[in-house]
Amino acid sequence: TEEDLEVGFRSILGRIMPILIVGGAIMVGLFLILSPYISQSRFVGVDTKRYYRLLSNMTDLEAARKIILEDPVAGPKAPYFLLLYLIKALTGLSAMAVVKITVAVPLSLMAVSAYLLVRYGTKNESMAALSSLLAVLSFNTTVSMFAGIYANWLALSFMILSFALLIKASTQNSKKILLASIVISSLVLLTHALSWIIFIAVIISY
Helix, strand or coil, rough: HHHHHHHHHHHHHHHHHHHHHHHHHHHHHHHHHHHHHHHHHCCCHHHHHHHHHHHCCCCHHHHHHHHHHHHCCHHHHHHHHHHHHHHHHHCCCCCCHHHHCCCHHHHHHHHHHHHHHHHHHHCCCHHHHHHHHHHHHHHHHHHHHHCCCCHHHHHHHHHHHHHHHHHHHHHCCCHHHHHHHHHHHHHHHHHHHHHHHHHHHHHHHH
């Protein structure tokens, strides 16, 4: 009947709408982080120059391994530098282009992580989708972009995702999800140790 079709349509729309909003949040974020390069070619932020210098020296796998494991700048942010190298190796793009576009990874992860955290915490899909958009439009995006602290941004995204999985693990009493949360928290440590210390302090306080 017409009433059943309407109910079915609303049900489908209710499931699709959050995905569309999160996707829209990511697209808005991509515009924000890439728009400065429309009018200029030089890097935005301080740390971006360090990323570029080290990535330019990763001419092959052995050079990348040595820099990631031994360099005092790259070592404490190993996952992000590994990500930079993999994108460069797989795409063949220049080091400058890779540094500019790879920031899309922490931004996208932030949007998804914020959505999952609020969704698992409140069980409210609409609020979770809105939170995803607000996370992208927050001051954190501005600071991360114009300071060039992309590894810190990635670590923060990992933190939020780990919290989200921890909440889901506690509500479902799932050891697998708990393990996933622990693994992601380990990525926080490898990406930015100071962020991990804050992360653990928050968990202990609860």
